[in-house]
Amino acid sequence: MPITIYNSLTRNKDPFEPLHQPDVNMYTCGVTVYDDCHIGHARSLYIFEVIRRYLAYRGFKVHFVRNITDIDDKIINRANELKVNWQDLVRKYIDSYYRDLALLGIAKADYEPRATDNIKEMVIYIGELVNKGYAYVTKSGVYFNVRRFPNYGKLSGQSVDQMESGARIEPQEEKKDPLDFALWKASKEGEPSWDSPWGKGRPGWHIECSVMSQKFLKTDTLDIHAGGRDLIFPHHENEIAQAEALTGKPFAKYWIHHGLLTINGQKMSKSLGNFVTIKDSINKYHEDALKLFFVSAHYSSPLDHSEKKMVEETKRFKSFMYLFKYYEEHTKKEPIGLINDADKQEIDGYKARFIEAMDNDFNFPQALAVLEQLSSLAYSLTGNFGLEQNLNKFKLAVETIESLLKTVFVIDLRKADPVKDSRLFLGDGGLRDTIKFAMEEWTWAKDKAKERAQLKKEKKFSEADKIRQELEEKGYEILDKKDGSFELRHK
Template structure:
């Protein structure tokens, strides 16, 4: 029985989706605001929900999983103004970077990515209904949600409206009736991107895009909403207010799941603290599977302490497991014939059960990875006496787990010489560097173009050269 920690009930709940009989689950996770390169915090969140989605499918549920893409926002407009580019050029550029990074990390469980700007009619329609029901009002600069009309505001974060007022840390806006009223529609200032609406040209507030998108594809009530812990308040609180006010149905979402932060020396990783790593920064040091392994080594609720050493250690551990898998794979082809032993079968079954128990315990990936290490211990211990059939059974179990964890795809797909490729690429890069120093640019360029033909791109940054498959 799967149990999940539910932020709404503040306890471990047995998991029963709304359409349990039909075997269906609907899930929504807050997608990125696309104004910059994706960072390790994004990787953490989206790897976590990728594993959650894949585990639910592994358990036999038919899951529909949506992520929104916030492609209009103050941050995007600011970035556009700073760089002299248009808002949509910024948004499309970084949306592409986001998808590129997710693909590298094996994040591929999302069924639909929905852009905010492609759902303006749904957003306007929802705001209109909120106004008709008396939950929203128009001012000179926008349309706001009136939180005094929704007494349950604060139920997700466990805060009372009175307490919120005491610790007010929000922007002062004299147009609003209450300091915590939030914008549903922002009227355009001169030069800002805008869409026509009954309240004049403008753009949607952040919170309304999620509920407009989820209402369209998932209905007024659905099963799982995920996101980072920093989104509980006010973002998810506002989503609940909007949707429960519009529909009159409770709860808007049954299970609210939230992932912890990435920390560096006990502080939250953030741009302002300059302790910040983009996904690309990390992938210059380790392979994507190692970053994924590192992220899954901590339960998704808990904060992760990020350091280069921990990352390198994760890569080492990953390599060890990969070696065992490669070895076993060979045995499935060249191993001896023979009937599989009952005790091996039983041990594999026990491991299979333990792994599911770990995942049923609120997707406890560190426990699941510990089972994976027990599996490797078994394989290494029994290797010499293992028959082809036994090797196949052991490998099949791991492949099933990896349909969820997505850590060893390249190994299964036969990328067994990855370490060798890495080494050879480093030799080529060093030789090319030497040639360039000696001003033999024609030869250096030839290395680049020949590698290009093999689908390998060299990236020069100052004196450093990195490579990637394109």
């Protein structure tokens, strides 16, 4: 069965067949750098990172481009508001963006082009649209003539007349039709500007993506174009119009759109004061708990952020983490034998179900549920912490979980520090009472056994015996070996 993807363009779950297997050309609309990124951006960045990683895991060679919009009205307005140079503002927030990516463990794309580094190509692109009669020049800039492009509206599923009703012409614009959009904006006094055949100005937002995606992926037709649901209209509709008017070819085969994030049921916005930056969130919650929160919903669904949910996700993360810590503690020194076929098949079955879930339009929550079922199985194998019978099965189960969480969901169980990282104290309860207690006791028992060995060396036998008794009372036994070493075991 091939991977299927819900394609916003066909409104159908389509089998995934990139144009030149195994290569996949993928583009996502990146951030506009005029402020710190919030957790809505984090969700978007994370979702496409998971999709990219999963496609690579399934053998595709993904070429990934994510742009940076570093010139825009929002940037100019913010710089004016703060009375700073727009380039300093951009530099500051590009740095901030890369720090956020590092905090989330999200890799850079193959190319992260900045709009202002590609103005020359945009000017050429716009010139060709003018030559072909799809765009017209006015004193306020160059506009795309929507009525000249018959497929306008195909992505958002609206007719031009429907869209027309919501559109309006701003007083400074000289558009023939309210739906026409700017490809090039003439600059006002003191605004950043570049030379063009139509005078000094700057590119519109939509043209950036058409130009940079095709330039850096070296193709007219992308395999995947991705972004937030809020970008379908007008941004992605306009990207299609520009690109397809120019090349006469489909712009992207698959359009993937993620659902939006709300905070306690409300849209995130500065004016409501519920704006949570990535840095704020990661100060408070472990980054992997935040990722599990994103995994808890299908990428295309809306998702609501709340304190209560983050506590739940922290608990979920700790459940995986303690299992892994227990594994590290108990399998490091124990010899691992061959796993029997039935056990291997059983664990492989979980992996197959994980893949089946992800192949089905990247069903994150269903894939996560499979890992949680496997985690329950692994916990049950620890029994009363006597792993002898099931050590190999336990080991394979935990390694499967660890590897899939890391490879696909960017969640690293090895790095987490439950002792020092106070973000992981959140949501303590039943779990702490069971696994953490067992872990702490095991550490205590090991220290005691070492102390006893030292006492024996110093010939303080009665004190050494006292420790042996203490350990036995707690259910541990020590087997002394001929070479003076010892083995500590649960009885």
